[in-house]
Amino acid sequence: MPAAGTVGDMNPNAQAASSSTNTLFALVDVNNFYVSCERIFQPKLEDVPMVVLSNNDGCAVARSAEVKALGVKMGTPWFQMQDLAKKHGIQAYSSNYTLYGDMSSRVAQVLRTFTPNLEVYSIDESFLKIESVLKQYQDALELGQIIKQQVKDTTGLPVCVGIGVSKTLAKLANHLAKKHKQFSGVCDVNSMEKEELYQWMTETAVGEVWGIGKQIAKKLNAQNVNSVFDLLQASPQAMRQQFGVVMERLCYELRGISCLQLEEVAPVKQQIIASRSFGKLVSSQVELAESVATHVARAAEKLRGQNSTTGELTVFIQTNPFKQNEPQHHQSITIPLADPTDNTLTLTNAALAGLKKIYEAGFRYKKAGVILNLISDKPTMQQSLFENIETKGKSAHLMKAMDDINNRFGNSVLRSAATGTKREWQMRSGNKSRNYTTRWDDLPVAR
DNA sequence: TCTGGGGTCCTAGGACCC
């Protein structure tokens, strides 16, 4: 590996990662996840070129290997591949997310039998920290093969395993395992000779690196950074100057300095979205209201599912951007809530009031949705803030209430102040914050 | 009262991921 360089204040963990026992990450990723799930329950689909379609059967959100080989891109609209489908007999299936969610938990269950140090990164991918369980096996490659076989035997799903000393390298290894048959589904870039690794890096486009998308790849290419190896040779400091701290971190990760940790416990969501496209275009406010109400109900369920409250709600409606000859209307409105809540009725009322403001007759809408913001991972504020106050109206009690706020909500409450008639506080969620005011008279009566 | 500079807050928007 090239010289490591200093990581500076950016990454307090890097030193520990590189100097203590060497961390080793394995990324286990199910091949063509949705397609593979469908095939388990319909074995006749094995080897049949097929796609799984999005909501309303709009786009291909999963493609079998045969379809990928035909050059069909992720997200291709089904109606655009009709000719190809006829020619090659491509089968299309509607998505069944309940099934996929269930299969996903089964995979995670199998992986947990290898190590509890597991991060379920997405519905079809998990990171495992494997350095501590490695002694029981010949080497990491053997462990990878056993994981792969175990998942296959237990769930029927095919996976590839990528192994490396950082998450980014494990991702890269996984990519190689998927693309190149000679790895037999398991690739460990850590045990490779440097020459071989550099060879693979030279042959792999820089855009394949985790965190490098279309835009950045284009800019990199313009500077003659075309392969992963080119990026490996670039100076992280220079990359930071141009592309920011995320890119710098990525450079270190590629060099084998782990900057991204395993997140075993999923943090609570900072934002919850519920939205859908309509099967056919919608013009009436009543119909929009119905769908908005459903979305609020779903979002509120998710909110309560993570034991949170929200301080702000956004409603949006959109016409179909693909219909360029139709008048377009994209509108949203954000409604602050008097108090953070997880109550469906309160949220629905706020959303419908918002919808009333942004709705305009005469447009044909394609999509509606709601977003919950300023989420706090604590129980309802109104209750917990003042439940300990025994009488109200005296400044000593106000002060106690403020202490309570700070004790209970810690750094999510930025400031708080009280006068004789009201209290005000400012709550933070992520990097957003909002002010709240509640009149003293409105406070819940003490026990 | 005038002035400048630094810090923080807040928002919009871009880029990325699956």
Next chain:
DNA sequence: TCTGGGGTCCTAGGACCC
């Protein structure tokens, strides 16, 4: 005719305060 539904993090720039 038919074009997904979620999420995250970072940055820049203006407002505001001291």
